[in-house]
Amino acid sequence: MELGIDVRKVNSCSVIDVKGEIDVYTAPKLREQLIELVSEGSYDIVVNLEGVDFLDSTGLGVLVGALKRVKAHDGSLSLVCTQDKILKIFKITGLTKVFPIHASVEEATVSPQ
Amino acid sequence: VVDPPAPTVALEVPARPEYVAVVRLALASLGRLAGLDEATVEDLKIAVSEATTSAVLINQAAGGADPVSIAWARGDGQVVIEISDRGQGEEAAEVDEGELTGVRAGISVALLESIVDGCEVVPRPDGPGSCTRLFIDHP
Numbered sequence: 147m148e149l150g151i152d153v154r155k156v157n158s159c160s161v162i163d164v165k166g167e168i169d170v171y172t173a174p175k176l177r178e179q180l181i182e183l184v185s186e187g188s189y190d191i192v193v194n195l196e197g198v199d200f201l202d203s204t205g206l207g208v209l210v211g212a213l214k215r216v217k218a219h220d221g222s223l224s225l226v227c228t229q230d231k232i233l234k235i236f237k238i239t240g241l242t243k244v245f246p247i248h249a250s251v252e253e254a255t256v257s258p259q
Numbered sequence: 260v261v262d263p264p265a266p267t268v269a270l271e272v273p274a275r276p277e278y279v280a281v282v283r284l285a286l287a288s289l290g291r292l293a294g295l296d297e298a299t300v301e302d303l304k305i306a307v308s309e310a311t312t313s314a315v316l317i318n319q320a321a322g323g324a325d326p327v328s329i330a331w332a333r334g335d336g337q338v339v340i341e342i343s344d345r346g347q348g349e350e351a352a353e354v355d356e357g358e359l360t361g362v363r364a365g366i367s368v369a370l371l372e373s374i375v376d377g378c379e380v381v382p383r384p385d386g387p388g389s390c391t392r393l394f395i396d397h398p
Contacts, residue, residue: 167280169279169280169283169308170276170312171277171279171280197311200308202309202312202367202370203309203312203364203370204312206366207366208361231301235305238369238370238374239366239369239370245293
């Protein structure tokens with residue numbers, strides 16, 4: 147099972163489109179991509195979760211780790227997600243208060259927070 | 260404490276990250292076969308993924324030779340899933356040292372406890388290790 151990761155630039159943001167299931171096996175790939183972006187100087191990052199079928203605490207841990215990294219550079223990390231099953235995981239864990247969550251990439255890249 | 264019903268499906272997988280998806284998909288299939296609705300199957304997948312990931316990390320910290328054991332049973336109005344590791348009780352601290360798993364640990368417990376109808380961790384009856392029991396109501 148592979149995790150699909152594509153990176154593109156929209157306005158001043160780096161958008162990562164993620165496809166597949168994020169768990170303990172695939173999460174390191176996302177983590178490496180996020181670290182690479184920050185090390186290249188991208189501090190406003192949008193992670194698009196619309197193509198993600200599954201996410202557990204390992205994936206949440208990676209996103210929290212990336213948030214800490216961009217915050218250290220006064221940056222931002224926002225998410226794009228409209229799927230109820232994925233949103234539910236952010237709600238249960240209280241992370242909806244930590245990550246700005248948008249309904250589309252367009253919305254997320256207009257106003258990075 | 261009432262003993263859970265005898266397992267009807269048993270599965271053993273190597274303690275490696277790539278097998279967490281195998282367990283998740285197998286148990287989701289069993290859930291659908293048992294007639295659980297899709298929302299409950301999604302919850303089951305998360306709970307199974309959390310418990311199996313923890314068991315894989317604990318077994319790896321303990322040397323990695325022992326497989327992770329999974330048992331599935333349908334009891335009286337509920338589904339019972341048992342996920343067992345072979346930890347000696349000292350691995351948890353070691354597991355939490357890495358960045359990838361450090362943040363995960365706290366989130367995992369919160370997620371697991373709120374997504375199933377019941378959850379308990381008991382010592383393995385057959386020697387060292389812990390068994391995480393997940394209960395999902397299925398009237």
